[in-house]
Amino acid sequence: MSEMNTIITIGRQFGSGGHEIGKRLAAHYGIGFYDKEMLQRAAKESGICKELFESHDEKPTNSFLYSLVMDTYSYGFASSAYSDMPLNQKIFLAQFDTIKKIALEGPCVLVGRCADYALEEFPNRVSVFIHAELDARIQRIARTEDLTDAAAKDKILKADKKRASYYNYYTSKRWGDASSYDLCLSSSKLGIDKTVEAIIRYVDAFNDQKTVEAI
Template sequence: MKTIITIGRQYGSGGREIGKLLSEKLGIGYYDKELLRKAAQDSGLCEKVMESFDERPKSLLYSIAMDTYMFSLPGMGATDSLEQQVYLATFESIRRVAEEGSCVIIGRCADYTLADNENLLKIFITAPMEQRMERVSQRKELTRDKAKQLITRTDKRRASYYEYYSSQRWGQVDTYDCCIDSSLLGVEGTVEFIAKLVEMKEK
């Protein structure tokens, strides 16, 4: 039996690191930025354009500014939205990697995209703001105030993206199979905990 693990995460909670270590522990695929590269290759969209829209809410002004790019892409006309094409390309890549076998997928509405997959395990990683500020300030070499601003801005962006495309509440408990505060067990302890969940699910 294969298990597809999707991880939503508050910025600075360690969700990405947890996902990476979990994939290594279980010996399964890991997809984060890799999804963008795969989506770009499969769709013909520029990878830089994919990154520009990655987990970002709709931006009318930016979409208008990028409209001319659409005319250079085969099969796309004036009525197509570049942002929509990026989302659909990512959506298709998520579906493809899930079909290939067990894996960990970070963010990008993967839990919603794969909602009909019976092998899905939906995880959301949280942590107290103080701990997230400490992690981000060290990683990005920012003051605590600047780190908090970045955290707030990034979480707002992720929530807007998720809620726009899924019509579900980002971070709401009943949206996921399990919500975990990574500060309780630490990164490695959280990895062990999720690995146990996977083991129980596959029995």
């Protein structure tokens, strides 16, 4: 097997175990893992306080502001408009810039925050989406967060709606749509262990193929 040189991005339904799956993948390959860590690093590098990144985390903005963000992003941080930009736009740009910097440093696992879209031009990126049946997610969240089933379901539906809106605003793709990702897996049907194993097999095959193409 060739040396690991792949960046894995993970989109996930709330309660599907995407965070745990990502951590296990990073541990298996001995590479960096970034979930909330992306926000911490973006805050440090941008000088914007971490609490503001957390309050804006995976929350959509309106389409007008989005168009302004993307126009500015295409010109980079050097744009004179950056200093006059609304805070949510600065947070968006700082986060995307950090995702690209992390990816340039080497193989890693990145969870959420449109990382697959930010790294769309990276040939060594594998994008994964983890989903699960609602009942399984309710059981998981009710257990891990000590909630009633009703409260867990409400939290799941709200979180998924927020993530979908954020992703659909900031990318040219649809959140959770199979065509938006390289690999989609159900953690409720496979279980966490087998889901991790399936991703490892896919990533290893992808990495080996890239090595062959480079020879």
